[in-house]
Every structure is written in C-alpha cells, then in structure tokens.
Amino acid sequence: MPSARPSRLPAVTILLVTTVAPLMVGALYLIFQYAPEERVMGAVQRIFYFHVPSAMVAFASTFVLLLGSVGFLWTGRRGFDYLAIAATELAFVFCTLVIVTGPIWAKPAWGTWWTWEAKLTTTLVLWLLLAASMMVRGQADNREQGARFGAILGVVAALDVPVIYKAVDWWRGQHPVVFRPGAGSSALDPRMRTAFLVAMGTFFVLYTVLLLLRYRVAAVEDRVRDLDERLA
Amino acid sequence: MREGAPPGFLRATGAVLLKDLTLEWRTLDALSAMGLFSLVVMVVFSFAFDRSLQQQIGSARLVPGVLWVTIAFASIVGLTRSFHLEHHRDSITALALAPVDRAAIFAGKAGANLAQVLVLEAVLLPLSAVLFDFDLVAVGAEMLLLVVLHTVALVEIGTLFAAIAARLGRGEALLATLLLPASTPVFLSAVLSTHHVLAGEGLAPARRWLLVTAGLDVLYFFVAMLTFEFVLDE
Numbered sequence: 001m002p003s004a005r006p007s008r009l010p011a012v013t014i015l016l017v018t019t020v021a022p023l024m025v026g027a028l029y030l031i032f033q034y035a036p037e038e039r040v041m042g043a044v045q046r047i048f049y050f051h052v053p054s055a056m057v058a059f060a061s062t063f064v065l066l067l068g069s070v071g072f073l074w075t076g077r078r079g080f081d082y083l084a085i086a087a088t089e090l091a092f093v094f095c096t097l098v099i100v101t102g103p104i105w106a107k108p109a110w111g112t113w114w115t116w117e118a119k120l121t122t123t124l125v126l127w128l129l130l131a132a133s134m135m136v137r138g139q140a141d142n143r144e145q146g147a148r149f150g151a152i153l154g155v156v157a158a159l160d161v162p163v164i165y166k167a168v169d170w171w172r173g174q175h176p177v178v179f180r181p182g183a184g185s186s187a188l189d190p191r192m193r194t195a196f197l198v199a200m201g202t203f204f205v206l207y208t209v210l211l212l213l214r215y216r217v218a219a220v221e222d223r224v225r226d227l228d229e230r231l232a
Numbered sequence: 233m234r235e236g237a238p239p240g241f242l243r244a245t246g247a248v249l250l251k252d253l254t255l256e257w258r259t260l261d262a263l264s265a266m267g268l269f270s271l272v273v274m275v276v277f278s279f280a281f282d283r284s285l286q287q288q289i290g291s292a293r294l295v296p297g298v299l300w301v302t303i304a305f306a307s308i309v310g311l312t313r314s315f316h317l318e319h320h321r322d323s324i325t326a327l328a329l330a331p332v333d334r335a336a337i338f339a340g341k342a343g344a345n346l347a348q349v350l351v352l353e354a355v356l357l358p359l360s361a362v363l364f365d366f367d368l369v370a371v372g373a374e375m376l377l378l379v380v381l382h383t384v385a386l387v388e389i390g391t392l393f394a395a396i397a398a399r400l401g402r403g404e405a406l407l408a409t410l411l412l413p414a415s416t417p418v419f420l421s422a423v424l425s426t427h428h429v430l431a432g433e434g435l436a437p438a439r440r441w442l443l444v445t446a447g448l449d450v451l452y453f454f455v456a457m458l459t460f461e462f463v464l465d466e
Contacts, residue, residue, distance in 0.1 A: 073462055121416075128413040135409065139400045148462040149396050153410070156389070156455060160414055163448065167417035170440070171424060 009216075016209045020202070027195075027202040035195035047105045049195055053203035054097040055123065061091035061207065062126065062158050069154030072147060078222060081147040084154050085137070086214035090207060092130040098123050118169035125164050129157040143225060241339075244332035248340025253347060255317070262313040266352045270306035271359070274298070278363050291366040296426035299360050300419055304386075306356075307349050308408050311390045314345050315398030324398070328464035338460035342391040349383050366430055374429045378438070381445050382422040386415055388452040395463045421445045 009017075031049040038045035068084030071077070102120060103113040114120065133153040140146030188196075239247065256262055277298045286294055318324035327337055357375065361368035368375065393410040400406065422445075425438035435442060 073459065125413045125416050128409075132406075132409045132413065135406070136396065136400065139402060139406070141400075144465075145399070148465060149399070152392070152396065152459045152462060155459060156392075156414055159451065159455065160417070163417045163444070163451075167420045167444065171420045 013209070013212045013216075016205060016212065020205045020209050023198075023202045023205055027199045030195040030198050035192050036189055038192075041109055044105055044108050047101050049199040051098060051101040051105060052196070053200045054094045054101065055119070056200065057203050057207045058091050058094035058098055058123070058126070059161070060204075061087045061094060061211075062161055064211070065091060065154045066158035069151035069158070072151045073155070078147070079219075081151070082215045082218035082222070083211075084147075084151055085218045086211050088130055088133055088137075088150065088154065089214060090210055092127065092134065094207070095123055095127040095130060099127060116168070118165055121168040122161060122165040126157065126161055129153070129160070133157060143222065238331040241333050241336045244330070244336035245339040245343065248327075248337050249343040249347075252314070252341065252344030256344070256348060262310045262348055263351060265313065266306040266310040266348070267355060269309050270302045270352065270356055273302045273305055274356070274359060274363055277302070286364060291364050292427055292431040295360060295364050295366055295430055296423040298364065299356070299426060300382075300422045302356060302360075303349070303353060303383075304412065304415075304419065305408075306352055307345075307383075307386060307390055308404055308411060310348055310352065311345055311387075311394040311411075312397065312404050312407055314341060314391065314394050319398040319401065324464065325466065328466065334461035334464050335457040337464070338391065338395075338456055341395070342388055342456070345391050345394075346384060346387045349387055350380065353379055353383065371429050371432075374435050375426070378422070378425045378429060378435065378442065381442060381449065382418055382425075385418045385445055385448045385452055386411075388449065388456050389415055389418075392452075392456040392460060392463070395460065399463060418445060418448060 027049075031046055035046070035049070037043060065084055065087035068080045068082075068087055071080035072084055102123075106115070107113050133150055136153060137146040137150045140149060281294055281298070315324065318327060328334070330337070357368055357379070360366075390407075390411050393407055393414070397403065397407040397410065421438075421441040425435065425441050425445075428438045429435065
C-alpha cells in the first residue's frame with residue numbers, strides 16, 4: 001500500500017471549522033453593528049473590513065505558495081505540492097475578492113473604479129500570474145509535470161510580487177497622485193480597530209481552514225489518480 | 233576535451249548556443265518571423281498615433297511604449313520558436329539525457345535567444361527612429377546600454393517560460409500569458425528609462441531603475457538556472 005487510507009478529518013481541522021463559523025457571525029456583527037459609521041466615507045467604508053484582510057490573506061498565501069513550491073522542487077515530496085495547489089487557488093480566490101471589493105469602494109470614495117496605483121496593479125498582476133499557473137497545471141500531460149511547472153511558476157510569481165509592487169510604486173511616483181487612500185487614519189476609533197482586528201483574525205482562521213481542507217482534497221485526488229492508474 | 237569525459241559547463245553552453253545560432257542562420261526562421269511581425273506592429277502603431285498626435289505628445293512620450301510593446305510581442309514570437317524544433321522532433325529528450333549540467337542547456341538557449349532578440353532590436357531601433365522621428369544617433373550609447381540590460385532580463389525569464397510552453401505543446405498564447413505579467417517590472421523600467429533617454433535627460437534620472445533591472449537580470453538568471461532542470465524532467 002503506498003499510503004494509508006485517508007481517515008476522518010483530524011481533530012485540529014474539526015476544531016478550526018467549528019471555530020470559524022461563530023467567528024464569522026461575530027465578525028459580521030462587529031462590522032455592521034458595533035463599528036461606528038465612518039464620517040466622511042459613510043457605509044461604504046465598511047468594505048475595508050473585508051478588503052484589507054482579503055489582501056493580507058492573499059499575500060500570505062503567496063508566501064505559502066513559495067514555501068510549497070520550493071519544498072516540492074527541493075524534496076520532490078507530494079505533500080509540498082498539495083500545499084502549493086491549495087495556496088495557489090486560495091491566493092487566487094482572495095485576490096479576486098480584493099479586486100472586486102476594491103473598485104466597489106473606490107467608485108464612491110475616489111470617484112473612479114480603478115487607478116493604476118501600486119497595490120491595485122500588483123494585486124492584478126498577481127491574479128494574472130496565479131491564473132496562468134492554474135492554467136499551466138490544467139494543461140500538463142500528467143500530474144508530475146503539472147506539479148513541477150506549477151512549482152516553477154509559484155517561485156517566479158512569489159519572488160516577482162515585491163519587485164512588481166516597488167516598480168509600480170516608483171512608476172506612479174513620477175506622476176501626480178490624485179488620490180491618497182487612508183490619509184489621516186491615525187485616529188482610528190477603538191471600536192473600528194476591534195472590528196478590524198477581529199475581521200482580520202477571522203479571515204486568517206478561515207484561510208487556515210480552507211488551506212487544510214484543500215490540502216486534503218488534493219491528497220485524496222492524488223490517491224484516486226493512483227488507484228485509477230493501478231486499475232488501468 | 234578528454235576522451236569520454238562529459239563536457240564542462242561552458243563547453244556545453246557553447247555547444248547549445250552554437251547549435252541554435254547555426255540553425256537560425258541557415259533557416260532565419262525566428263528572425264524573419266520576428267522581423268516581419270514587428271514591422272507590422274510598428275506600422276499599425278504609426279497609424280494608431282497619427283502625425284498630429286505624434287507631434288502633440290512628442291516622440292519621447294510616444295516611442296518608449298510603442299517600442300517596448302513591439303519588442304515584447306516580437307520576442308514572444310521568437311521565443312516560442314526557440315523550443316519548437318526540439319518539441320516536434322522530441323530531441324528535447326535527447327538534450328535532457330545529455331550528460332551535462334542542465335543549467336548549461338538553459339544558458340545556451342538563453343544566449344541564442346538573446347542574440348536573436350538583440351539582432352531584431354538593432355533593426356527595430358533605427359526603424360522606429362525613422363517612423364516616429366527621433367534622433368537615434370544622439371542617444372545611441374545610452375540606448376544600447378538600456379536595451380541590452382532590459383533584454384537580458386526579458387530573455388532569461390522568457391526562455392524559461394518558452395520551455396514550459398513548448399513542453400505543454402502550446403504556442404504564443406500561453407507564453408504571452410506567462411511572460412507579460414511576470415515581466416511587468418522589466419517593462420515599466422524599460423519604458424521609463426527609454427523615456428528619460430529620449431527626452432535628452434540621459435540615464436541619470438533612471439539610475440535606480442537600471443539598478444533594479446540589473447538586479448532582476450541576476451535574480452531571473454539564478455531562478456531560471458535552478459528551475460530549468462525540472463522543466464526538462466520527464
């Protein structure tokens with residue numbers, strides 16, 4: 001037997017899943033009821049409690065992707081590949097959230113859906129790289145090849161992201177900045193801070209849960225493929 | 233070379249480089265495709281930005297974008313051909329089986345691609361000077377430096393991705409999807425540096441860009457050298 005039959009969910013996963021559900025409800029309460037309305041921007045400001053944590057999670061996931069990719073190329077162990085698959089897809093999902101929530105906020109606040117500012121542009125480029133990576137995995141002849149190419153792209157994407165951010169920052173720096181997001185946010189209302197921190201925590205717990213589950217699914221998929229090949 | 237001993241890194245690099253350049257010299261396959269393609273793109277751009285618009289915004293603002301978009305697209309056309317032959321005759325397996333460091337195969341391939349793209353640029357730059365009316369001779373030395381610096385980064389990452397695209401049996405579309413987002417910093421740097429040079433400000437205002445690009449040249453080189461062997465794995 002190549003590996004033991006995937007057993008029931010490990011205790012830590014069950015614990016996290018049961019934690020994240022009430023956490024999400026609590027975070028929603030804090031975001032929409034507890035936190036006060038922002039005076040200048042109004043209700044639309046509350047999107048930040050989703051937008052900023054999504055962005056943090058997306059970039060954290062890119063870091064996990066780097067670890068998984070390097071680990072896989074270094075050791076060839078499939079576990080690292082499952083981690084890379086999970087991190088790629090989750091980074092993509094949270095990047096999508098960032099890209100969708102950003103313009104919804106930007107239109108009323110900045111008066112425009114989109115601006116080629118460093119954070120926005122970097123997120124978009126990262127999104128494109130992750131999409132390309134998933135495409136390459138999908139087009140690979142076999143899973144070994146997909147894992148190798150996915151890992152290579154993961155390394156390139158993760159190393160590229162800081163450079164892209166800095167480059168776009170400088171590039172924009174040469175033009176007049178019309179909008180400055182977050183100016184004068186130093187005096188944050190403590191209730192806003194609480195809501196924000198809880199939202200951030202919730203997003204990271206949610207991310208961990210999804211990462212663990214996706215990892216397991218990748219492992220099971222792999223096992224099914226192995227069995228399929230042995231039957232063939 | 234000693235009888236029976238596998239060739240060293242430089243020798244293997246040289247062999248791959250020479251093989252690719254010889255093939256290209258005999259067929260002019262990639263160069264003719266890249267040359268004609270970039271000519272078409274240039275002409276389309278010169279229609280898109282008509283004379284009055286060109287004079288209005290000036291060549292220093294217009295040319296960098298036009299030039300680097302053309303170079304980007306043309307290199308994709310050229311790079312796709314880089315592993316075309318190997319893929320179709322499956323000689324990439326033979327290359328992979330050769331008892332040499334696989335990084336040397338990458339270095340040879342990238343070197344040949346670099347030579348081809350540089351030859352293309354040597355034609356493209358005077359052509360754009362004619363079509364978009366700027367004085368290339370006055371800024372020749374600066375242009376040479378910045379074009380080489382940025383092309384190196386572009387070709388390194390491009391060769392790695394071209395190998396992946398060829399392995400998957402896909403052409404330009406996949407390579408473009410991979411290469412264009414990944415080389416965003418290279419193109420931003422290239423466009424801005426070219427702008428400074430064409431505006432007569434020299435390379436000084438673009439110093440930190442050139443430093444970053446030199447850093448990317450090194451970073452991409454090592455990343456590609458280290459990961460290329462996994463592209464060749466079967």
